[in-house]
Amino acid sequence: MFGIGFNSDNDIVNEIKRGNEKALVTLYKQNLNSIKKFVLINSGTIEEVQDVMQETLIAVWQNIAKPEFLLNAKLSTYVFSIAKNQWYKQLKKKTRFKVVDVATTDNIRADESPMLMYDSKIVCDYVNNLDETCRRLLMYFYFDGIDMNTIAEQMGFANSDTVKSKKYQCFKKLENSVKEHFGKDDFI
């Protein structure tokens, strides 16, 4: 399947649900032209195209990873709708631009990640310093929202209980590192 390309939307969705980043790359290539055209027509710049692409695909990634996600339309349509929402948000911030394409996208909403919290960037550094297994496991669980059984299958653990235990160890390891750096009171 890989190296040649995904056969269908369902392939891409399934691979995203498993945390396969190659599916994200495929999604990027498939949707770049249409999103780029849309943003540029609506007074966007090349730099903003890239921002919209990134935000869109991250949002799509997280939405698809949710267990309740159900694809009711073509994946490209879904991605494009989220991209338009992303661009509307940016235009709203600017307020001086007028949108050309005003297709209704109310039923599809981009589920953005929350804004970065206090000290999150430094925590991020410590996450990246974890060993690969811990890093992947924590990312899969907390960001991708992949369930324990799928993580077990994906990472070669015996079962979900093993994943749960390993995740606890990894989390504690990270927590200790962070606490050592900042001290307990910094998180209050």
Next chain:
Amino acid sequence: MQRDIDRIYLIDRFLKGELSGPILDEFKNRLRTNPEFALEVESQKAIIEGIKLARKQQLISILNGVKTPSAIPAIEHSFENTKKINHPLVPILEENEQNEPKGYKLKPNFNDWYLAFAAVLLAGFLLYFIFGYYIPHQKLEMANIDSTITNVYEEDNLATTPEVRKPDLTLNSNLQDTSKSRDDSLGKILISQLGDSIKIENDTKIFQTMYSVAAFETITPNVSDNNSNVSNGGPGNEIKIDNLRKVKGSTVKVEYWRSVVGFKGYKLSGVKLQLFDMKPEEKVSLKYLDKQLYLKKNGSYFKMNDSGNFEPYQKENNSELIKSLDSN
């Protein structure tokens, strides 16, 4: 340890919004009443946000390394935050970022095999054209010009439109024609080198007129095997003519031509006669005898064969025939 695992898992579910009913109520009550527990929840929340940020940056780094389709130039974006944070999962992207300047860079993409194939085909065609055709062609043409003049070739329809005809400068035909004799044909083209330019001269028609030509035929009343007055192709190849009678003549169009290669001869096609190396002011006459055209000039007769080809003048030496021609 199991209790810790369950507690962390419970906090995860709360932060994800998965708790409901009495479990949620109990959790909220505990948050209010137990500051240490509340602190643990806040701590876990901050760490989870850090994990999410790390994963987001990792995915963005992957997207930054994507090669875009060939239809659109690749946009390689140096994401500001990713420069500050190490990403051991994406070493290739790290290398890219280290080597690339900050900002955007437009790059053509040649990943598509068909574009590469078309480029190779085009390059091959150009090379073949330059080295296989153009350069050899130029060399041969220069060599041909260096031979100073005299490259001549035949053109069949010279007499029809001689002034407007265009010479065939195909090199190969020129080279082949250099071995030909110059006087075996008419309709010549002279190519000479004059400095850096090439001058091409054609045969030119200098005059034309219409002749009303009388015609005669022989009458041979008595012909026998042993004693005949007229023999044709017999011993001595003599023709004995007893009598002539005049028949209906015809009008012949006569053209006087100047040959650039000094050709001396004629071309007869039906009633059209082209004469080379003859001047209009020279006195000539024409006469048909037994449907054969003869030209008389300065007391000599020349037989004009209606072959449609360029032929040299052939003087008629048959005294009986000359006598018969002169008798009318």
